[in-house]
Amino acid sequence: MTAALTLQDVNKRYGGFHAVRDLSFEVGKGSICGFLGPNGAGKTSTIRMILGLQPATSGRIEILGADDGRRVRNRIGFLPEERGLYKKMTPVDAIAFFGALKGLPLGEGRRRAREMLEQQGLGGASRKKMKELSKGMAQKVQLIAAVVHRPEFVILDEPFSGLDPVNQQGLEQMIRGLAADGATVLFSTHVMQHAERLCDKVVLLARGRKAFEGTVDEAKATSRRFLELEGVIEAGQVAALPGVSNVEIAAENDGVRVLKAHLAPGARGQETLKAAFLGGLDVRRFDLREPSLHDAFIDLTGDNPDQDQSVKPAGQEAAR
Numbered sequence: 001m002t003a004a005l006t007l008q009d010v011n012k013r014y015g016g017f018h019a020v021r022d023l024s025f026e027v028g029k030g031s032i033c034g035f036l037g038p039n040g041a042g043k044t045s046t047i048r049m050i051l052g053l054q055p056a057t058s059g060r061i062e063i064l065g066a067d068d069g070r071r072v073r074n075r076i077g078f079l080p081e082e083r084g085l086y087k088k089m090t091p092v093d094a095i096a097f098f099g100a101l102k103g104l105p106l107g108e109g110r111r112r113a114r115e116m117l118e119q120q121g122l123g124g125a126s127r128k129k130m131k132e133l134s135k136g137m138a139q140k141v142q143l144i145a146a147v148v149h150r151p152e153f154v155i156l157d158e159p160f161s162g163l164d165p166v167n168q169q170g171l172e173q174m175i176r177g178l179a180a181d182g183a184t185v186l187f188s189t190h191v192m193q194h195a196e197r198l199c200d201k202v203v204l205l206a207r208g209r210k211a212f213e214g215t216v217d218e219a220k221a222t223s224r225r226f227l228e229l230e231g232v233i234e235a236g237q238v239a240a241l242p243g244v245s246n247v248e249i250a251a252e253n254d255g256v257r258v259l260k261a262h263l264a265p266g267a268r269g270q271e272t273l274k275a276a277f278l279g280g281l282d283v284r285r286f287d288l289r290e291p292s293l294h295d296a297f298i299d300l301t302g303d304n305p306d307q308d309q310s311v312k313p314a315g316q317e318a319a320r
């Protein structure tokens with residue numbers, strides 16, 4: 001697959017702080033790539049370098065054949081993390097305005113805006129002012145504004161943040177639609193479930209370093225299955241079962257424990273369960289679980305994607 005984006009050994013330093021380290025990855029043309037990591041992992045810094053909004057300290061970035069994102073800016077659509085459209089504008093005018101910034105004639109921008117709002121079930125909102133829209137509606141309008149000029153490459157920085165599950169689903173549909181129409185999509189998130197449902201490929205970032213690049217299934221395959229057992233059982237009894245590599249106590253109440261038994265690579269769990277019952281262990285509930293992308297992230301990086309990794313500059317509060 002031809003690459004629409006290539007990063008090779010990219011580094012970003014802010015003074016003495018090394019925010020992005022030796023980062024290399026590729027995004028194939030027409031694919032959806034999730035750029036995943038906790039807050040502060042270096043996702044926004046990388047996106048800003050890809051767009052040419054800030055220089056890399058070292059390394060090479062190529063997007064749509066150009067070595068500087070600014071040269072191909074009209075072929076790129078970008079939804080920044082910090083969002084906002086002029087509150088007094090109507091969605092149609094706001095979308096057409098953003099299109100015009102990318103070289104789309106205003107009249108054509110308005111026509112496409114009305115059509116795209118209609119497709120997203122927002123036809124009724126087109127005469128309202130931006131400030132009258134719900135957060136979910138406003139976010140959809142902002143995504144439409146970012147793609148009204150029909151960009152070949154769409155970059156979305158934390159597009160799901162602040163949306164309720166219904167609007168998150170709507171946004172997922174919109175992203176699928178962009179890729180179905182041939183666009184390449186790169187989006188950042190710290191919520192693994194979106195990536196799990198959407199992505200052809202994921203790039204996992206922790207503390208500025210790439211921890212993994214590949215498909216969601218490949219990421220999950222690096223992680224082990226685990227068996228959750230509840231009952232009056234000792235961790236040592238479970239650790240001695242075949243196929244178990246280590247055991248965590250997840251909960252304990254009045255002698256009844258919930259134990260999480262991580263299985264050794266290749267162990268499928270059935271033998272472990274059979275041995276538990278044959279050995280007379282007092283198991284009252286069991287659950288054999290496949291690892292999620294969230295589990296894989298923790299196994300691959302040792303970090304929890306929900307935890308903020310931002311480094312506060314000395315003597316200052318973090319901006320967020």
Ligand SMILES: Nc1ncnc2c1ncn2[C@@H]1O[C@H](COP(=O)(O)OP(=O)(O)OP(=O)(O)O)[C@@H](O)[C@H]1O
Pocket residue numbers: 014017019037038039040041042043044045046081158309310311312
């Ligand atoms: N202009 C800057 N000067 C100094 N440090 C910065 C600057 N921009 C970002 N950082 C630091 O670099 C690290 C990476 O930040 P970045 O915003 O790229 O992370 P992120 O993964 O996008 O997280 P978030 O989603 O919260 O923005 C953080 O520790 C942040 O505090």
